[in-house]
Amino acid sequence: MSSSFKDVLSQVKKEIREVSVQDVDSAMKSRSDFVLLDVREKEEWDEGHLPGAVFLPRGFLEVRIEKTVPERQTPIMIYCAGGVRSALAAKSLKDMGYTDVVSMAGGYGEWKNNGLPFVVPEKLTKNRLARYSRHLKIPEVGEKGQLKLLQSKVLFVGAGGLGSPAGVYLAASGVGTIGLIDSDVVDESNLQRQILHWTSSIGMPKVDSARRTIFEVNPDVKVKTYQLRLDASNVLDIMQDYDLVVSGSDNFATAYLVNDAAVMLRKPVVYGSIFRFDGQASTFVPYEGPCFRCLYPQATPPELAPSCDEAGVLGVLPGVVGLIQATEAVKVLLNIGEPLVGRLLVYDALGMSFKTFRVRRDPNCSTCGSNAHIDLEAIPEFVCATNVR
Numbered sequence: 001m002s003s004s005f006k007d008v009l010s011q012v013k014k015e016i017r018e019v020s021v022q023d024v025d026s027a028m029k030s031r032s033d034f035v036l037l038d039v040r041e042k043e044e045w046d047e048g049h050l051p052g053a054v055f056l057p058r059g060f061l062e063v064r065i066e067k068t069v070p071e072r073q074t075p076i077m078i079y080c081a082g083g084v085r086s087a088l089a090a091k092s093l094k095d096m097g098y099t100d101v102v103s104m105a106g107g108y109g110e111w112k113n114n115g116l117p118f119v120v121p122e123k124l125t126k127n128r129l130a131r132y133s134r135h136l137k138i139p140e141v142g143e144k145g146q147l148k149l150l151q152s153k154v155l156f157v158g159a160g161g162l163g164s165p166a167g168v169y170l171a172a173s174g175v176g177t178i179g180l181i182d183s184d185v186v187d188e189s190n191l192q193r194q195i196l197h198w199t200s201s202i203g204m205p206k207v208d209s210a211r212r213t214i215f216e217v218n219p220d221v222k223v224k225t226y227q228l229r230l231d232a233s234n235v236l237d238i239m240q241d242y243d244l245v246v247s248g249s250d251n252f253a254t255a256y257l258v259n260d261a262a263v264m265l266r267k268p269v270v271y272g273s274i275f276r277f278d279g280q281a282s283t284f285v286p287y288e289g290p291c292f293r294c295l296y297p298q299a300t301p302p303e304l305a306p307s308c309d310e311a312g313v314l315g316v317l318p319g320v321v322g323l324i325q326a327t328e329a330v331k332v333l334l335n336i337g338e339p340l341v342g343r344l345l346v347y348d349a350l351g352m353s354f355k356t357f358r359v360r361r362d363p364n365c366s367t368c369g370s371n372a373h374i375d376l377e378a379i380p381e382f383v384c385a386t387n388v389r
């Protein structure tokens with residue numbers, strides 16, 4: 001005679017022992033001699049599970065239980081989503097000779113309804129596993145590193161020559177949040193090197209044009225835009241939300257402002273500058289290495305600095321320097337390799353040479369020295385110098 005599922009379940013429930021979610025909760029607090037088994041499917045597990053639970057889906061239960069729990073006397077508590085699959089699992093284990101098996105009535109749903117603690121495993125979704133698969137093959141990055149990048153927030157000062165290659169690549173790499181500060185609109189003369197912007201972007205605010213490009217490159221990335229000129233009144237508010245700053249400003253005043261605010265907030269800054277055929281890059285980690293002011297204590301006097309419009313730059317140069325900045329940013333965020341802390345990298349495109357120079361912290365630095373006094377208001381408004389965006 002055949003029996004309905006209802007009959008089977010009620011028969012099973014007579015043969016096994018059920019416990020409440022509170023029983024499991026108090027056992028978790030007071031005992032460590034039992035195994036807590038989650039017999040749901042992978043997708044259910046990934047959405048959240050009980051702390052300390054062992055994942056063994058119902059379909060593999062009988063096949064794998066002897067490996068997971070070799071001793072038949074070990075107490076086992078089983079749960080699923082609502083208490084049905086766990087009841088069937090408990091019966092099956094009992095039949096296999098496990099002597100102390102219970103099923104948690106009401107399952108994970110009841111557990112959550114009672115406000116009891118659960119953990120959500122940090123995992124990349126299927127789509128993300130595909131998109132970032134080349135990172136996952138590098139042990140130094142891996143899934144953990146990629147999740148770290150996705151949770152990271154990088155602020156770009158300037159969406160121009162340096163911000164463009166750095167922004168495109170960091171977005172593609174999967175840096176989760178990108179902030180863009182730029183007050184300008186896209187001009188035809190930008191397009192030769194500022195690859196965030198296209199011919200169709202002429203006249204658009206640079207931050208909007210950049211957001212459009214980044215979205216096309218990687219819709220995973222949240223883009224926050226600030227169409228303004230950075231000054232003492234807004235720099236701290238904006239910068240405090242970010243883990244790292246990529247500085248590609250076109251003038252010394254902004255570079256000092258970014259530096260001093262970053263030292264106050266202890267945020268690392270990846271610095272880059274370009275002029276004609278030459279580029280520079282360094283990574284300033286406050287109090288671990290020198291800051292920008294240790295390197296350049298005083299601004300170039302305005303009368304000696306060419307105006308930004310007149311300074312020339314080879315169109316391909318910012319690509320190299322911006323990508324060095326992007327590489328440094330990834331290294332700092334993942335805490336791998338040796339960033340350019342205490343070193344200034346100088347790139348000569350015509351000679352095709354890279355040289356690094358040691359830079360030490362200046363004990364008398366007005367920003368990070370022992371008698372430092374940071375006054376953001378005192379930084380002159382705008383001094384155009386030898387950098388080009």
Ligand SMILES: [Zn+2]
Binds near residue numbers: 292295362368
């Ligand atoms: Zn300093």
